[in-house]
Amino acid sequence: MSEPGSLEREIAYFKSKRAEWLQHYTGQYALVMGEALTGTFTSFSEAYSVGVDRFGSDQFLVRQIVEHDAEQSLPALFVGALFASSL
Amino acid sequence: MPVRYNYFYHSNPPAQVTLDPNGLLVFGALLPVEIHVPPQLAQSLGQANQPIPQPQSGLSLIDTGCTFTSVHEPLLIALGLHPINVVQSGTANGPVDQNVYAVRLNFPTLGWDVGLLEVTGSNLAGQTTPASHGQAPQLLVALIGRNLLAACSFHWDGSAGFWSISW
Numbered sequence: 001m002s003e004p005g006s007l008e009r010e011i012a013y014f015k016s017k018r019a020e021w022l023q024h025y026t027g028q029y030a031l032v033m034g035e036a037l038t039g040t041f042t043s044f045s046e047a048y049s050v051g052v053d054r055f056g057s058d059q060f061l062v063r064q065i066v067e068h069d070a071e072q073s074l075p076a077l078f079v080g081a082l083f084a085s086s087l
Numbered sequence: 088m089p090v091r092y093n094y095f096y097h098s099n100p101p102a103q104v105t106l107d108p109n110g111l112l113v114f115g116a117l118l119p120v121e122i123h124v125p126p127q128l129a130q131s132l133g134q135a136n137q138p139i140p141q142p143q144s145g146l147s148l149i150d151t152g153c154t155f156t157s158v159h160e161p162l163l164i165a166l167g168l169h170p171i172n173v174v175q176s177g178t179a180n181g182p183v184d185q186n187v188y189a190v191r192l193n194f195p196t197l198g199w200d201v202g203l204l205e206v207t208g209s210n211l212a213g214q215t216t217p218a219s220h221g222q223a224p225q226l227l228v229a230l231i232g233r234n235l236l237a238a239c240s241f242h243w244d245g246s247a248g249f250w251s252i253s254w
Contacts, residue, residue, distance in 0.1 A: 072176035
């Protein structure tokens with residue numbers, strides 16, 4: 001089992017298998033625990049539900065199998081302009 | 088499809104109420120929110136006779152600049168949640184990793200419950216609403232991003248001073 005708060009092992013495994021999985025499971029959601037693929041699912045909800053059924057509150061990875069991973073954008077927060085005002 | 092209207096208004100005696108577009112400009116689209124563990128996890132904890140963490144609540148701001156909805160990370164940790172993924176986020180100082188969590192969100196003033204959503208954990212410490220229009224600053228606990236708005240129709244009428252959301 002991974003150390004709580006870290007998904008390094010699962011993510012490294014995912015990345016090592018991505019090219020192979022893209023050939024068969026593009027767009028699906030991979031459920032990974034440690035260095036094992038539990039399954040692939042057509043929705044995030046399904047993958048998460050199976051993860052909780054199998055692993056309870058232990059840590060697992062759910063990531064969509066796509067060529068480029070999703071990215072977060074939080075421009076207002078990161079430039080400190082959520083509630084900008086003149087001085 | 089329920090539609091909820093939200094607005095700021097002036098209240099001028101005797102009982103004359105007019106919309107206040109400036110209030111909307113100053114505060115933006117604010118919504119009280121409750122952050123819960125997802126129902127799947129609550130059920131699993133219940134079956135294991137473990138306590139289900141109480142929801143965390145506060146104020147959220149709709150931010151169409153956010154890809155993912157983002158929640159103050161200490162609240163997610165207080166719910167006993169573990170990250171289920173990591174995403175990269177661009178900042179002025181280069182890319183940083185942000186943990187992704189699965190949560191249930193409830194918007195009590197809308198009567199809207201989002202059973203399962205991916206959110207990123209962020210540091211929103213010190214992010215408050217402005218002290219303006221007679222309102223004391225309130226802490227923000229979440230930024231509502233486009234992954235939630237993807238399930239909605241969101242309409243902003245800045246000139247009239249109201250916004251609406253339907254889902």
